[in-house]
Amino acid sequence: MTVDLAAAAKERGIKYFLISYTDLFGVQRAKLVPASAINGMARSGAGFAGFATWLDMTPADPDLFAVPDPDSLIQLPWKPEVGWLAADLWMNGKEVAQAPRNLLKRLVKDAAAQGYTMKTGVECEFFLTTPDGLEVCDSADRQTKPCYDQSALMRQYDVIAELCDAMLALGWKPYQNDHEDANGQFEMNWNFGDVLVTADRHSFFKYMAKSIAEKHGLRATFMPKPFLNLTGSGCHAHVSVWNGERNLFEDEAGELGVSQLGYHFIGGVIHSADALCALFNPTVNSYKRINAPRTTSGATWSPNTVTYSGNNRTHMIRIPEGGRFELRLPDGAANPYLLQAGIVAAGLDGIRNKRDPGKRLDINMYTDGHLVEGVKKLPLNMLDALRALEASEVLKEGLGAFVPAYLKLKHQEWNDYARHLTQWERDVTLDC
Ligand code: ADP
Ligand code: MG
Ligand code: MG
Numbered sequence: 001m002t003v004d005l006a007a008a009a010k011e012r013g014i015k016y017f018l019i020s021y022t023d024l025f026g027v028q029r030a031k032l033v034p035a036s037a038i039n040g041m042a043r044s045g046a047g048f049a050g051f052a053t054w055l056d057m058t059p060a061d062p063d064l065f066a067v068p069d070p071d072s073l074i075q076l077p078w079k080p081e082v083g084w085l086a087a088d089l090w091m092n093g094k095e096v097a098q099a100p101r102n103l104l105k106r107l108v109k110d111a112a113a114q115g116y117t118m119k120t121g122v123e124c125e126f127f128l129t130t131p132d133g134l135e136v137c138d139s140a141d142r143q144t145k146p147c148y149d150q151s152a153l154m155r156q157y158d159v160i161a162e163l164c165d166a167m168l169a170l171g172w173k174p175y176q177n178d179h180e181d182a183n184g185q186f187e188m189n190w191n192f193g194d195v196l197v198t199a200d201r202h203s204f205f206k207y208m209a210k211s212i213a214e215k216h217g218l219r220a221t222f223m224p225k226p227f228l229n230l231t232g233s234g235c236h237a238h239v240s241v242w243n244g245e246r247n248l249f250e251d252e253a254g255e256l257g258v259s260q261l262g263y264h265f266i267g268g269v270i271h272s273a274d275a276l277c278a279l280f281n282p283t284v285n286s287y288k289r290i291n292a293p294r295t296t297s298g299a300t301w302s303p304n305t306v307t308y309s310g311n312n313r314t315h316m317i318r319i320p321e322g323g324r325f326e327l328r329l330p331d332g333a334a335n336p337y338l339l340q341a342g343i344v345a346a347g348l349d350g351i352r353n354k355r356d357p358g359k360r361l362d363i364n365m366y367t368d369g370h371l372v373e374g375v376k377k378l379p380l381n382m383l384d385a386l387r388a389l390e391a392s393e394v395l396k397e398g399l400g401a402f403v404p405a406y407l408k409l410k411h412q413e414w415n416d417y418a419r420h421l422t423q424w425e426r427d428v429t430l431d432c
Helices: 005-012 035-044 100-113 150-155 157-170 195-215 260-271 273-280 284-288 336-352 365-371 382-390 393-399 402-418 423-429
Strands: 016-022 028-034 046-048 064-068 082-091 117-129 174-179 185-190 219-221 235-243 325-327
Touching (some): 005 035, 005 082, 016 035, 016 064, 016 100, 028 046, 028 195, 035 064, 082 195, 100 117, 100 336, 117 195, 117 336, 150 157, 157 174, 157 185, 157 195, 185 195, 195 219, 195 336, 235 260, 235 336, 260 273, 260 325, 260 336, 273 336, 273 382, 273 393, 273 402, 284 402, 336 393, 382 402, 393 402
Antiparallel strands (some): 016 028, 046 064, 064 082, 117 185, 174 185, 235 325
């Protein structure tokens, strides 16, 4: 169903539209367009200078047009006179292949052509901090095991309830909110859906959490590891593949209730895991969450190795019940569209090539991981992950023109980071 935006504006009292796109680094870029101009923009798109954002373009390139997807319309719950629209990018009359939302749409289409609809739900953990981001928002939130702390949760009730009310009103079917494993850390869950719907909602959720926290004098951050001794912010993704009303991952007779097709999909994710880190763990900071030493709570809750298990949270992939799996690798910095694009591309490759995920491990990976041989380790830093992506024929083929564009920008970022002199280097090297 396509929405007539001018009519929707009149009907719902929308004065302005935010025509928004997400660039390769996950930054949301927008133009604020008065409702009187929306019909023209919906036809030809809002103009941008692509080079001014992270898209791998040059200052000499012609105008980039962001064409809003009317089906993505969300009225800002905290400012209902504004309507948010996710946009696809066009240049020279062609879709921009490396643009994250365009890429995900292309993969969704590829999957559909093979009879597959991927559905996913994400668990976006985040911290509420002071406005400068230096401390958690609540100085009384100090337990060493703060997970599910009732009082600390309720002290942030105003923010959490406003966010949950917003999701209820938007029809996302939120069902629980909790204090997470780090001081100042929270998670809010809403129901899974088609991969593009979840990616749009995930983007919007990040914007909404930041906006509503700001309104309350706080800051919401999805940074993977803002505090070294505390558990980091993951963004677990739950995955199933459907054909119409049938969940193709479901098979009562299969191991843990997962079908052969499901295991091939998992095999695909396992096969490409190190390269996928470039998308799932896209920042320098991401690698302080995975492979991390134990936090003050007792566990990092993030994986170190490319392994899968049943209902056991110490592995990269957990199968909590039949019909779906949970990917615990992605973190809060993952671009919502690239996160899903990576899963679809790797999973389709797994199905196509009947990839074997290997043996399930049921051990506590944190304490007994060293006892198993031949287990693949995750990349130790962003450069490792970029090189793995560079070497991945599967992802280069599956993600197409996106890969060289992304690698170019990310290598620039790595070089920028490498130019920094740290206190650690002084401490370790001054007396060498
Ligand atoms: P946990 O904390 O146990 O990992 P959560 O309840 O926080 O799990 O999140 C589970 C997510 O998985 C939710 O978004 C939920 O809607 C989603 N989900 C449930 N079943 C499926 C399924 N079959 N396919 C995809 N996602 C699913
Ligand atoms: Mg959860
Ligand atoms: Mg989880």
